[in-house]
Amino acid sequence: MINELKKEEYEKYGYCVIRDFISQSDISYYSLQLAWLVEQQLNLHSTEMQYYEDSYRLLSQNLIKLDAINKKLQGYIYDQATRMPFIHQLASSNTLISIAREILSQNIAIHSRINIIMAMPKDLWHLALWHQDGFYNQSNHLVAYIPLQFSDENNGMIKIGVGEHKNGLMPHEKIRKNNKWLSIPDEKINKFKNIKQLKLNAGDLLLFNGLTPHSAGVNKSTDVRFAITIRYSDLNDRFFKQRGWVWEDLSIEGLKAINSKEK
């Protein structure tokens, strides 16, 4: 399901991209399902949904409208999105499972935290600064990342430290007061040999190694940036096996960082 060339790229650079992995009609279907959730919450708050022909804009603009009513309402959509059948179907689709097996091993698990990133315009607090997902989920794992719209530097699409996965797990610390995450300090990032800003179309599939450092940018556009993220772990990973395949949702330090939430 993944050709040798892509697999080599993944191993060498820590990531690879498979173009047009999901059809535009599937993307519209996902967007409409999420837009329905938004509409329900808007109606509960006596607010009308604003109509757009494009299903992505319909979702994005109305989510912004909902967020303006009360920030916690966006959280309802974010949490419910992780429980939508379509995302679980995608996570357990034969194509993604075969890819995960070819990259990791025959013995894999799907992490229960399947989510849809919703990067709101100008948001700094939730911005995923430089980090390795392996810091938060310590096992050999693969991240499957699918944007629901064109994504580049303007809407804060991630940058990747090319080949840096080979240097193992890096220290993470609280580096910005106005951001909730623990991140890799600047001194380390400054030593990265090659940082690549990714540019993906809606439905492209980005695969990256749990050790690949990456960072999102501020979303400077006027729309929300959405991306489905699904994680697979290798059950043969020694650390993971020794702790009984328990995949802590976040590391202890990561949890502390979130709990320290200063708004």
Ligand SMILES: O=C(O)CCC(=O)C(=O)O
């Ligand atoms: O697309 C984003 O905003 C960053 C996502 C990310 O870094 C992650 O899910 O680990």
